[in-house]
Amino acid sequence: MSTRTGSTRTSLGSLLDSVPPVWMVLVGIVSVQTGAGVAKNLFDALPPAAVVWLRLLTSAVLLMLVVRPVLSARSRGDWMVVIGYGVALAAMNFFIYQAFARIPLGIAVTIEYLGPLLIAILGSRRRVDLVWAGLAGLGVASLGVEFRALDPVGVLFAVLAGAAWAGYILLSAATSQRFQGTSGLAIASMVGVVVLAPAGIAEGGAALLDWRLLLFGLAVGVLSSVIPYTLELHALRRMPPRVFGILMSLQPAAAALVGVVLLGEMLTVWQWLAVACVIAASAGSTRTSAR
Numbered sequence: 001m002s003t004r005t006g007s008t009r010t011s012l013g014s015l016l017d018s019v020p021p022v023w024m025v026l027v028g029i030v031s032v033q034t035g036a037g038v039a040k041n042l043f044d045a046l047p048p049a050a051v052v053w054l055r056l057l058t059s060a061v062l063l064m065l066v067v068r069p070v071l072s073a074r075s076r077g078d079w080m081v082v083i084g085y086g087v088a089l090a091a092m093n094f095f096i097y098q099a100f101a102r103i104p105l106g107i108a109v110t111i112e113y114l115g116p117l118l119i120a121i122l123g124s125r126r127r128v129d130l131v132w133a134g135l136a137g138l139g140v141a142s143l144g145v146e147f148r149a150l151d152p153v154g155v156l157f158a159v160l161a162g163a164a165w166a167g168y169i170l171l172s173a174a175t176s177q178r179f180q181g182t183s184g185l186a187i188a189s190m191v192g193v194v195v196l197a198p199a200g201i202a203e204g205g206a207a208l209l210d211w212r213l214l215l216f217g218l219a220v221g222v223l224s225s226v227i228p229y230t231l232e233l234h235a236l237r238r239m240p241p242r243v244f245g246i247l248m249s250l251q252p253a254a255a256a257l258v259g260v261v262l263l264g265e266m267l268t269v270w271q272w273l274a275v276a277c278v279i280a281a282s283a284g285s286t287r288t289s290a291r
Helices: 002-017 021-042 048-067 076-100 105-112 114-122 128-145 152-176 183-209 211-236 241-248 251-263 269-287
Strands: none
Touching (some): 021 076, 021 105, 021 211, 021 241, 021 251, 048 211, 076 105, 076 183, 105 114, 105 128, 105 152, 105 251, 105 269, 114 128, 114 152, 114 269, 128 269, 152 183, 183 211, 211 241, 241 269, 251 269
């Protein structure tokens, strides 16, 4: 059994190694945002909290089965860090799904992306980063032109998601220093499942017993977590982190396009300008980063 599993993993690894890493990252980006589009289509039958809980449950179970992290011989500090990481992961997903339910997908991801962008800019002391901060500010100003057309509660949730994403990045770095590979992520995912279980189960109720909705929830988990994690990890082994960061800056554009194609969410010229500004600021900050 173990031999067959090992050969399967080797075959999968060989197949992925034959794919250019840039394409793996791009497919991962499209997969994440497609998962978000599928999730938003579920909101009429299943509340956002229940959908995000199913997503985290799917990815957590698969990660635990594949990674099998060692839980023994961990210090109190290790547990504090990984639990904080899991809480940040849960908050980031909960807030952005609440935003998806209220404002267009592309706008929600654009606002959310300001969180990691702010971390990158604040972590630098170079004057050129003032240019990227100015571009990001122009993007926010572009959204402000039509702020009344957006649900303020949805905008607030997107801002909270960005703040949680910033915390997620900082805690991810701390976790990687204490846990090997993706074992920290697997444990944090289980923490996120436990944290969101009360809200997810309470809001989902009897609908969580519908096998059709469970299948859609499974699809969201695979599209939004399993496929991107797998492709990104393989891509990072074969490309510089800086290039990876620049490609990841395309997330807002991918979200906006998925919103148009899957959800019919047409953006205005000002909103597209906001998306373009945030992408340019993020890519520029990554490109000129000293680290």
